[in-house]
Amino acid sequence: MNDSLDTETHTTATVPVVRHRGQHATATTDRIAQEWPVAIVCNGISHAVMMCSPADLEAFALGFVLTEGIVERRSDVVDIEIVWHDGSAEVEVTLVQQAFGELKVKRRSLAGRSGCGVCGIESIELLDLEADRIASGTFLSTLDPQAVARAAAGLPDRQVLQKLTGGVHAAAWCDANGEILHVCEDVGRHNALDKLIGKIAFARQSTQDGFVFLSSRASYELIRKAARVDVPMIATISAPTSLAINIAKQAGIRLVAFARGDGFVEYAPA
Incomplete structure (x- = not known):
């Protein structure tokens, strides 16, 4: 592997800004995400x-x-x-x-x-808007009911670039208990998911025994990507789109959204 530039220095930049609060303006600097x-x-x-x-x-x-x-x-x-x-x-x-x-x-x-x-x-x-049924194994039957809440609580501390810049998405891979095993960040939510799937593939881990937690809305391309690699469940912080729900139902992916605190909304039961 040759990710020699993959450091904080190359994923963020420092720029001059003027911060305004009330009647006061202060010249300072800010960290922004590189794109x-x-x-x-x-x-x-x-x-x-x-x-x-x-x-x-x-x-x-x-x-x-x-x-x-x-x-x-x-x-x-x-x-x-x-x-x-x-x-x-x-x-x-x-x-x-x-x-x-x-x-x-x-x-x-x-x-x-x-x-x-x-x-x-x-x-x-x-456009490829059709999804075959995934091979999900037994993961959903062994899923801890509190797993989504644990993932939602644990993700913010793992979002290193988000803390620095406030401008990137995260994709996390979680086990059946909601423990976060991998996190990838990117300015694009679908890029973050691709990085996560690639990291799982490099580790030669199964995509059928965990779930993806996303710090974004659930759009169609995210569900379509997950379906191609047999991810059995996706949880997102924000809302799903109608097409995302339809593809999740086609593929047999459990889709939950508005995963915040100890609650979520289930849009596509497996």
Whole structure:
């Protein structure tokens, strides 16, 4: 792995600001989240450019190719290397030949945004809004009723970049008791999820024996990504969209939202 620039120095920047309170103005500085264009290059061909926080980029690339359906399994990825530039990066992903051949057949162009999952798609017909049923195992039957509350209580202390900047999303991987095992942060909520899925894949852990907790709303692309890798449950701090609910029901994903304190709203029972 080669994430040598993935430090606080490169994920935040210090800028001059003027703070106003009442009739008083004070010149000072503020920490803001860095947002870089990151190109994902598969076997030498640029596939997507996303606006990201420049951290955990190897995990981001692996999660992206899995959740976008570019590859079906971790073993389809042979190698991942990062090429750093001034204010941007390229992540070179080497796929096995069969996976690369399939990618060339179905390849489409993407132009990423930090808050959009479909920018660059050429027509409505190319949207993938159908989800197969996930293979969820027995996780939901063993889930502690207080697990979501524990995850909601524990996440703020794990959001390092959010504490510094106030401007990033977090995606957490939690076990059946609500203990947070991994946290990834990014300016884009779907990037944070891709990083999380990639981190789980690098650790060769199952995506079927835990749940994702997101510090965002539940939008369709987040549920679609989770469905591709058999995540059985998603909990979010904010509201879901109608399409997110529909895809969760198609896939058999349990979707809960407004997870704050010891309560939540269940929109899609498994």
